[in-house]
Amino acid sequence: MAVDRAVLAGSGLPSSNRGVSEFRNEAGTLTVGIDWFSASVDLFAALREVDFTDGETQEEMRQWIDASADNARTAALQVFCWFFAGLGLELDVAASGGRFYLWRVKIINAAKEFVGMIELGGEECRRADGTYTARIELTGTGCKTVGAARCGHAKRWLELRAKLESCAGRITRVDVCADDLIGDYPLRLAQKWYADGEFNNRGQRPKAQLVDDYDSGDGKTLYIGGKKSEKQLRVYEKGREQGDKNSPWVRYEAQFRKSDRKEIPLDVLRDPASYLLGAYPVLNFLHCVATRIDITKAAVEATWKSARRHLRRQYGATLAFISRNCPDAESLKAVIETCTSPKLPRWATGDTAALWPEIAGVNQPQRGIA
Structure with missing residues (x-):
């Protein structure tokens, strides 16, 4: 979501390189988005989605x-x-x-700029369970391009989330940035929070480093946490970095990395503001963004479409066999129930049933009768 032109004009902020500003407060002065993304996926699950495999074994395909x-x-x-x-x-x-x-194959944008990559092949591409993987990556510019496409954060990133889930995707790195466009939360405030122990984790204070511009106007940067740790927060004077020596624009950017101990949930793509706030509760000013996110319908829509597609592709023939050999609806229901689990998927809610057209269609007459 782009910053309002009026806000930019009034604040003197540069219009370029704003990252991915997906959610913002009503004034348009506080935005949150995704500024880097990489994940590993089940390569052959992705190839099956586009019907690229033709009976080859995974090993044969990998060798090819x-x-x-x-x-x-x-x-x-x-x-x-x-x-x-x-x-x-x-x-x-x-x-x-x-x-x-x-x-590796580069991903480029319309201007032929490097914005990401796809990596695949080799002996080192297997997970511990034997799954052959590929790696997908988007830089900040790539995320910005995705952010500019179509309409609405939920539509774009939730489609990607659903596709990752369908291919056993695991996020390996994601950067979430919060932009304070008018300087309500300046870098010196983050320094005070650090000094007061607001970034401590279980009593442990993370390492911190300040890169000082000595008031040259080039912009200061405060690093909280190690570069190779599971999370690192960078607070920097983004507008000054972009060349405006008087800009108040400050960016809070958290880099999250997958580790053997901790996975990055796919839901960070659904709600980056809340994920950033959960990692750093001191950034409670993000509540004005996170509480305004209304993405349930889009999330459900992306999920049920993925689930229905996979059900049809993977088990459609089996369901057709069952349906043709059951004499009536009650016997069909009884047979189907023998194949079900008592647990429901995490995405299953009342909204899901209401938005799944076939389910809604058979339930609507019943509601009308009631």
């Missing part, structure tokens, strides 16, 4: 991908189309050697 850069690029294109099609991004024309995997 490893065999040449052209093969790797072809497979990466399928992954790219599944996760990012329609968002104004493109896949580079060639694959090169990867950092974490055998191959």
Whole structure:
């Protein structure tokens, strides 16, 4: 969500490189969004989503991908189309050697700028359970491009969340940024909070470092937490960094990394403001953003579409067999219930049933009779 032009004009803030401002307060002076994203996904689940596999075993497919850069690029294109099609991004024309995997293919925007990558292939791409993975990444500019596509944060990022869930996705890094555009929460306030122990965790004070511009106007940066730790908060004078020496714009940017001890929940894509606030309760000014997020309907819509698609693709033939061999609705229900679990998925709510068109359709007459 872009900052209002009137706000920018009145505050002297530069209009470029604002990151992904998805949620904002009514005045438009406080915004929260996602500024970096990377995840590992089940490669073959993603390829099945686009019907790319044709009876090959996972090992055969992996060996085919490893065999040449052209093969790797072809497979990466399928992954790219599944996760990012329609968002104004493109896949580079060639694959090169990867950092974490055998191959990597750059993601570029309309201006041909590097905004992310897809990595796949090699012997090191397996999880402990044997799942072959690919890695997807979006830089801050890539996230901004996603943020500008279509309409509404929930629509864009919740679609990505649902697709990650369908492919056993695990977020490996996500940066969440809160922009105070008028300087209500300046860097010196964050310094005071640190001195007062507001960033302490279970009695332990994280490391901190101040990069001082000595009032040159280039902008100060305060780091709280280690660069390689599970989380690090950076507070910096963003407007001054961008070249406006008098800008009040301050950014609070948290970098979260997956570790062997802690996973990053996919819900950070649904509600980055609340996730940032949960990690750093002292940032309670974010309540004015988090409490205004109304994304339940979009979240449910993205989830039921994914669930229905997978049900049809993976078990549609089995359900057709069961349906054709049950003489009436009651016997069909009885057979289906023998295949169910007593637990419901975490996304299942009353809203889900109301928005799932087939379920709503069979329930509506009953409500009318009642």
